[in-house]
Amino acid sequence: MSDVIRWCNEPATTAGKQKANNGLAVGQGFATIRTPAGIVCAPGFPLDGFNSYMSKEFSTVALLGRFEDPRVAEPMGAVARHLCNAGVSVIASPDVVLEPPVQTVDESEMAGRADLVIAVGGDGTMLYAAGLAREAAVPLLGINRGRLGFLADVTPDEMLHRLDQVLAGEYTRETRLLLTARIVAPDGTRKTAAALNDVVLQRRETGRMVDFETRIAGRYVNTHSGDGLIVSTPTGSTAYALSCGGPIIEPGLDAVVVVPVCPHTLSDRPIVIPARYLIEVRLLASSVARAEVTVDGHVLGDLGAEDALVIGQSDVRITLIHPPGYDYFEILRSKLHWGRDGRVRGGARD
Numbered sequence: 001m002s003d004v005i006r007w008c009n010e011p012a013t014t015a016g017k018q019k020a021n022n023g024l025a026v027g028q029g030f031a032t033i034r035t036p037a038g039i040v041c042a043p044g045f046p047l048d049g050f051n052s053y054m055s056k057e058f059s060t061v062a063l064l065g066r067f068e069d070p071r072v073a074e075p076m077g078a079v080a081r082h083l084c085n086a087g088v089s090v091i092a093s094p095d096v097v098l099e100p101p102v103q104t105v106d107e108s109e110m111a112g113r114a115d116l117v118i119a120v121g122g123d124g125t126m127l128y129a130a131g132l133a134r135e136a137a138v139p140l141l142g143i144n145r146g147r148l149g150f151l152a153d154v155t156p157d158e159m160l161h162r163l164d165q166v167l168a169g170e171y172t173r174e175t176r177l178l179l180t181a182r183i184v185a186p187d188g189t190r191k192t193a194a195a196l197n198d199v200v201l202q203r204r205e206t207g208r209m210v211d212f213e214t215r216i217a218g219r220y221v222n223t224h225s226g227d228g229l230i231v232s233t234p235t236g237s238t239a240y241a242l243s244c245g246g247p248i249i250e251p252g253l254d255a256v257v258v259v260p261v262c263p264h265t266l267s268d269r270p271i272v273i274p275a276r277y278l279i280e281v282r283l284l285a286s287s288v289a290r291a292e293v294t295v296d297g298h299v300l301g302d303l304g305a306e307d308a309l310v311i312g313q314s315d316v317r318i319t320l321i322h323p324p325g326y327d328y329f330e331i332l333r334s335k336l337h338w339g340r341d342g343r344v345r346g347g348a349r350d
Helices: 014-022 047-053 070-085 107-113 123-136 156-167 328-336
Strands: 003-008 030-035 038-043 060-065 089-092 116-121 140-144 172-176 179-184 190-195 198-203 210-216 219-226 228-232 255-261 271-274 279-283 291-295 298-303 308-313 318-322
Touching: 060 070, 060 107, 060 123, 070 089, 070 116, 070 156, 089 107, 107 123, 116 123, 123 140, 123 318, 140 156, 179 198, 179 291, 179 298, 190 291, 190 298, 198 210, 198 308, 210 228, 219 228, 219 255
Parallel strands: 060 089, 060 116, 116 140, 140 318
Antiparallel strands: 003 030, 030 038, 172 318, 179 190, 179 308, 198 228, 198 291, 210 219, 210 279, 228 255, 255 271, 279 308, 291 298
């Protein structure tokens, strides 16, 4: 049985096969095909025939990103052209100016009409895209154009090759834990939002600490004074929680970390708990500071003196798509500069 390895624009010559195999040329007109007799570069291979070899799982892709940023606009355009050439329907929001046949769709409807969401940008873009993808239950692939970025694991220099792999069905799926945050008022009214990264209780006035207590699984845990509290998923453990001294949690764990923000008492330390436990946070009656709740960086609302902030795992999860070779620990090494010896040998430092 034969299968297409890569589309190329070189003739069926030794040089053409070498270029195709090395991925040096991508275009139309010829296809690299693996057969029982070996690898051949077949001339005149029709585009429809090529597409029949590709995975039909992702026939429509929604493309998201801050198009006004030139660093994002350029790779978005390249991704759109590449997908269209592969026979994939591409949709984008009206404020994204891409050449036809890219279709414009209202952003709120994009994920519902797509089989895959591709986010081009940093973790902020990925968090926004995750909200859309979660509601439509479609997977998400990230191309990193941000600064640090732990969520988007595909780099621009390899993105077209990685897209070919994904379209050919060469990828892994990873589900990530989501949290549901609810501000419940005394009359029972509530404000609700879902978090991929974290839920944060933070003080609103500068110079004043916020006083609050936490209960986990219905049991009293602690009374806190400080700048606030972070409840983070494993995904968010490398974000705000990490800067406040929280641990890094491998994304496959069903766990949540509760991290005090600048606590008044140094013994008030982060704690890791099972994701199935409900967390309840209430302000103390004596607290004079106002507090608000943010979910993945977006304000959910103020937390009043008689309100309760209830946080638990969501019934749904987000699915991330990773090309072959994805390694979470390699990402940590790269972003956090692990495994590098910063000492100057033979110099003033040891």
